[in-house]
Amino acid sequence: MALATVSAALETGGAALVALAAGALVAMDRSGALFWSAGVLGAVFVSCILQTGSNLLAHRMxxxxxxxxxxxxxxxxxxxxxGAIQRVDAAELRRTLMEDVERIEDGVAHLIPDLVAALVAPVFIGCAMLVIDWRLALAAFLPVFAGFLIFSFILRGDGGLSTRFVAAQAGVDTALQEAVSMVPVIKAYGMAPENLRRAEGAFKELADAVGRWLAFAATGTNWFFLATTSSLLFVAPLGLWLYPLPEGIAVLTFFMLGAFLLSSIGARLFGAMGRLRIQEASLARVDALLRLPDLPLLEGVAADGDSIRFEKVGFSYGRDFVLENIDLEIEAGQKIALVGPSGAGKSTLARLLLRFFDPDTGRVTLGGRDIRSFSQPVLAERFAAMFQDNFLFSQTIRANIAIGRPGASDAEIAEAARLSRADDFIRALPAGYDTVLHRGEGLSGGQKQRIAIARAFLKNAPILVLDEAAAYLDPDGQYEIQAALNALATGRTVIAIAHRLSSVRHFDRIVYLEGGRITECGSHDALIALDGAYARQWRSHAAARSFTLRNAGTV
Known part of the structure; x- marks a missing residue:
């Protein structure tokens, strides 16, 4: 900014030197004209050097x-x-992380130096003009001031067009993501193009918003440029009347050049104003993301073991409670299954334990210590978690497994893969462990699960959370993967969410949730003897396992 300021001052000084050179020429002072002309060249050269330095520093910054x-x-x-992150639309989050942050480059590297130069130059010109002749100074500045006054009034009455334009852009992003996701369904069901009407409507809304903004801005632009470029119309006749030629040539030249510079500065400021509004909108979205509340960190006593307890826990995503009055104690080394109908709150309970959310009421403790008193890295060390959808990064298989324990040796990674029954299929790939995955493309669901199990083996955490971890098991590999999960569970506390009840029937306790509450709790045999909701679900599960499709008397 300092370099841009000096550069703008030299640019203004160049106009004064040109005026002095013109005066020397009229006075037939050849040496004076050459001297002032050399000064003009020097001022322009140094101004360019300083402006280049300003731009380089601004870009690095x-x-x-x-x-x-x-x-x-x-x-x-x-x-x-x-939960706070998931409430942000995915398209908006992507746009904030990429496009809005990218726009900061224009704001810092271009807009700030341009605004400094455009604001400083009028100050220098104005001061010089006022010193020479205040009447001509007013004639030069009043039209420019009127132009900005008109433009500011027009901007205030944009009727929310800027906001509508930003919202329309977000609508297009969301609609395009949805349209791309719909392609397999459209092809499979032969759906007509009418089903992409949302995307079409989003484009029409954006086109309408842009058209209205351009129509609105064009009016302001015309009046603005008409006012700012009319300075010469006032300065020229008044200057000729006040300073007749040839004696007044130096003053007239300075004011004419000054008026011309003011009109060009006005155009630069006008362009900067539009970019400034875009920057303002982008920075507001960045700021909104950075202002998301952090998970609070409580003071706490030292943990005593790995026992887990839910104490009067209640949680809701909105108005209605998903979980209510949950009391559950899990001793270290126990294997607990969470079962029940869809929407009962099983996954939410597991996510509260991993502290993806904090409970609205009650608390969750680990080793007698509120989990809110653990820092996120320390808490994460105590858990190995596998979900229904296991995300694989666009890295090598080796790197994906090593997420369980960064810095693990190749031998340790291979051993974890062997224990998870993944080593054979990995080595069969052309590049083996160095095969680069593109978010898991090319692997079956079961293979992805085995890599996730290998991660958990490598991490070797004392508590294992399984959220439908066997959802993608194929019949041929089911036995091996189930054996890998059993090996992984040995010696660990296990909290498993399962719909396939046969996979958890031998767990120490089965907790049945319904409507966000624990309605039954006990071993498989005890709950069967109770003949309640779990027993009914078990009978449905057994019937589903023997279900066959029949057609015209054949199976």
Whole structure:
């Protein structure tokens, strides 16, 4: 900014030097004209050098700020509750992380130096003009001032067009993501193009918003440029009347050049105003993400073991409670199954234990210590979790398994894969453990699960959370993968969510949830003897396992 300020001052000084050179020419002072002309060249040259330096520094700073902003957003995504992040639309989150942060480059590297130059230059010109002749100074500045006044009034009455334009852009992003996701369903069911009407409507809304904004802005632009470029119409006749030629050539030249510079500065400011509004909208979205609340960290006593307890826990995603008055104690080394109908709150209970959310009422303790008193990295060390959808990064298989324990040796990674029954199929791949995955493309669901199990083996955490971890098991590999899960569970506390009840019938306790409450709890045999909701679900499960499709007397 300092370099841009000096550069703008030299640019203004160049106009004064041109005026002095013109005066020397009229006075037939050849040496004076050459001297002032050399001064003009020197001023322009130094101004360019300083402006180049300003731009280089601004670009380096912009890159640093972008990097720091993305790192800060990454830290926020790590420290904020998962629930708060999930409430942000995925398309909006992507746009904030990528496009809005990318726009910071224009703001820091271009907009700030441009605004400094555009704001400083009028100050220098104005001061010089006022010193020379206040009447001509007013003639030069009044039209420019009127142009900005008109433009500011027009901007205030945009009727929310800027907001509508930003919302329309977000609508297009969301509609396009949905349209791409719909392609397999459209092809499979032969759906007509009418089903993509939402995307078409989003494009029409954006086109309408852009058209209205351009129509609105065109009016302001015309009046603005008409006013700012009319300075010469006032300065020229008044200057000729006040300073007749040839004696007044130096003053007239300075004011004419000054008026011309003011009109060009006005155009630069006008363009900067539009970019400034875009920056304002982008920074507001970045700021909103960075202002997401962090998970609170409580003071706590030291943990005593790995026992888990839910104490009067209640939780809701909105108005209605998903979980209510949950009391459950799990001793270290126990194997607990959470079962019940869909929507009963099983996955939510597991996510509260992993502290993806905090309970609205009650608390969850680990070793007698409220889990809110653990830092996120320390808490994560105590758990190995596998979900219904196991995300694989676009890295090598080796790197994906090593997420369980960064820095593990190749031998340790291979041993974890062997224990998870994944070693054979990995070695059969052309590049083996160095095969680069593209978010798991090319692998079956069962193979992805085995890599996830290998991660958990490598992590060797004392508590294992399984959320429908066997959802993608194929019949041929079912026995092996179930054996891998059993081996993984040995010596660990296990909390498993399962719909296939046969896989958890031998667990120490089965907890049946319904309507966000624990309605039954006990061993498989005890719950069967109770002949309640679990027994009914078991009978349905047994019937489903023997279900066959029949057609015209044949199976």
């Amino acid at each position: 912009a890159i640093d700020i972008q990097a720091e902003t993305r790192l800060a957003m990454g830290r926020k995504l790590w420290s904020a509750p998962l």
